[in-house]
Each structure stands twice: as structure tokens, then as C-alpha cells.
Amino acid sequence: RKEVEQDPGPFNVPEGATVAFNCTYSNSASQSFFWYRQDCRKEPKLLMSVYSSGNEDGRFTAQLNRASQYISLLIRDSKLSDSATYLCVVKKNYGGSQGNLIFGKGTKLSVKP
Amino acid sequence: GAVVSQHPSWVICKSGTSVKIECRSLDFQATTMFWYRQFPKQSLMLMATSNEGSKATYEQGVEKDKFLINHASLTLSTLTVTSAHPEDSSFYICSATKRGGTGELFFGEGSRLTVL
Numbered sequence: 592r593k594e595v596e597q598d599p600g601p602f603n604v605p606e607g608a609t610v611a612f613n614c615t616y617s618n619s620a621s622q623s624f625f626w627y628r629q630d631c632r633k634e635p636k637l638l639m640s641v642y643s644s645g646n647e648d649g650r651f652t653a654q655l656n657r658a659s660q661y662i663s664l665l666i667r668d669s670k671l672s673d674s675a676t677y678l679c680v681v682k683k684n685y686g687g688s689q690g691n692l693i694f695g696k697g698t699k700l701s702v703k704p
Numbered sequence: 705g706a707v708v709s710q711h712p713s714w715v716i717c718k719s720g721t722s723v724k725i726e727c728r729s730l731d732f733q734a735t736t737m738f739w740y741r742q743f744p745k746q747s748l749m750l751m752a753t754s755n756e757g758s759k760a761t762y763e764q765g766v767e768k769d770k771f772l773i774n775h776a777s778l779t780l781s782t783l784t785v786t787s788a789h790p791e792d793s794s795f796y797i798c799s800a801t802k803r804g805g806t807g808e809l810f811f812g813e814g815s816r817l818t819v820l
Contacts (some may be wrong), residue, residue: 692748695747
């Protein structure tokens, strides 16, 4: 089983749609979770951290279910500029550095006018 | 924000040659820099972790003699792909954490290597 698994997509949605991304991780000792966004041929950029209680940042809502080892990202009222690949990222539980990150393959989102 | 710059953005080389990629933290001192590799439609894979003034720590399966990492200062790390072959063609990305920071990663723009 891969350490971080995501639905590869692509998700093709119209503007204004709500879209949800799912992610599962295999290491139950994982402590930190993130969603990154990666545009084509660009470096990944941190979108948001994911907290146990769930957290929201504008149109973006992240949820964590430790019992199911499941992470989600919800995008409401999607914009054309949201088109990108969304990476689910989990921090290995050793060392203090955030360099010990495990990246999912990402889910590609394409928002159409 | 913190800026990490990589150079070159694109490089094409012949098989058997060596290629050096630079990663610089422009406005902060980076205690630790990380090198990742990403093949098409694959996830980022950590290759090695480098701390200023010490030897890099390589991930399992990454050949340290092929991927030479030098972290001579708090603002510069270099990755040299020695005797590159077509299978080394990939997107190489560095990232860095700030000295005295929270541990957040700041990524460079990436370097796309094509070996003919």
C-alpha cells in the first residue's frame, strides 16, 4: 500500500462548482498533514495545513479523520484559477524537520468556464 | 515571504555529461535544504537532506556518488548529476527551511533536466 494515496482525477468541473478531494495515508503515526497546490511544471505551494478539528480558509475546507486515516479538501465556488494539481502531503513521524514529507501523486483539477 | 531560487530552470545535456543545479535562499538563511525529484505524473520524492557544512543524508535508493550535494553556505546548496543518462531526466526541486523559523518549507521553482 502506498504511503499517501489520492484519486488521480482529473476532475473537470464548471466554474462555481463544489469539488472534494480525498486522500488516505498508511502510517497511523503520522502527525502533520497538508494540502499543496502544484501548477503545471511549477513547484508545489502550500495551500493549507490540516488540523484535527478541521479548518477553513475562505473557499477551502480541510478535514482530517485520524481513525480512518483520511484527509479531505473541499473547494467551494470553484474559480478558473483553481485549476491545478492538488497534493496531499503527510509528515513522517521522525525528526523535527518538515523535509520529511511524503507527497501523494496529486489530483488534477480543471475548472471550465 | 521567503524566496528560494533555482538555476537553471531548464537544462538539456548529452548523455554522460554532468549537470549542476543551484538552489539559493535569497532573503533568509537556510539551515536545511532538501532536494526532490519528480517524474511525469508521479509524486515528489525526497532525494536527500543537506545541512550547511555537513554531508548530505541520502534517501534509500539514491546514489550519493551520482547525485553530489554540496551545501557550502547558509544560502546555497548545489546538486550535481554526474554522468547523466536519459533515465535521470526529471524535474528537480529544492526546498529550504529558515534558520530560526517554524520549519515551514519554501520551494524553489524547480529545474527540468532533459538528458539526450
